Amino acid sequence: MPPAFDSPGPLVVFDFDGVLVDGMPEYWWAARTAALQLAPRLQLPESAPAAFGRLRPLIHKGWEMVLMAAELGRDELDIEHLLNDYPAALASALARWNWPAGLLQQQLEQVRAGAIGIDEAGWLARHRFYPGVKQRLVRLGEDGAAWAVLTTKGAVFAARLLEAAGLRPEALFGHEQGSKVEVLRHLQAQGRPLWFVEDRRRTLEAVRADPELAMVRCFLVSWGYLGPGDGQDLPPTVGWLTPEAFSAPLAQWP
Incomplete structure (x- = not known):
């Protein structure tokens, strides 16, 4: 309580x-890092793509950031469809990658905890x-x-x-x-x-x-x-x- x-x-x-x-620089960095740990073959830019900034207002929880980072690595992604019906696209993405939300959240928090342990000043500076x-x-x-x-x-x-x-x-x-x-x-x-x-x-x-x-x-x-x-x-x-x-x-x- x-x-x-x-x-x-x-x-x-x-x-x-x-x-x-x-913390937009950190959101992309952490989401990208976690997504690459789960799917190393993904091709994701180091700087946040414009589409991630457009998605950010729709994202509610941290695990969604990791999933959206993975989605942005798909060549066939229809970003307008994603933006127009985010809840349905979120559910489809979970099924496509077969990653439980809890796993995504855990991966994200492990990335952040590791960053704080290795270079806390660098992590803080992303905010x-x-x-x-x-x-x-x-x-x-x-x-x-x-x-x-x-x-x-x-x-x-x-x-x-x-x-x-x-x-x-x-x-x-x-x-x-x-x-x-x-x-x-x-x-x-x-x-x-x-x-x-x-x-x-x-x-x-x-x-x-x-x-x-x-x-x-x-x-x-x-x-x-x-x-x-x-x-x-x-x-x-x-x-x-x-x-x-x-x-x-x-x-x-x-």
Whole structure:
């Protein structure tokens, strides 16, 4: 169960990748390395291809990155079909490669753990915090708020990046703690105001569709890994969070 919190203000829960941190160079490097370990004959470029950047807004969990890296090594891949019906293409790719999602996740985390063990500074350098994020997180306490991180990344890797940046959230929840909806339910049960900041519209839609989470304030950031049209026609229950709004006092957030 998530820990209890003592601050009287809201708990602002942030997604990690695409909200706090841009790690696109690391995502491709780790996904490519893991895919090549599973299928050494794949021909994959060292730098992330443009198609991977287009896919990133659709990718939800780390294991999907490894699978998509392998798909991008197929000559016959129809990238437009993949983008137009990602859930169906994901299922087809799993069947095509015959790799369980758990194996892909394990391979990805082994690659990352190995990189940290061999060259931690190099691994950290493949990430950057978005401009102003570190300063704003520090100032949240001045607004009477606490903050936490809720990510589909392995908690140990997000923790290492936060630690290197000198940032200390009240709590950190990785994919090991369950889905984001499940974690938010546990947090809301503690009876304090809960705000959730994401860059993935589908995740926010899942939160908004859950009647147990009706009181959670939701925000979609204007930066990060947004797909085409993600910021358009947002429901009134989802605030559009620009860098200017993010830097403003919490009372002025949309």
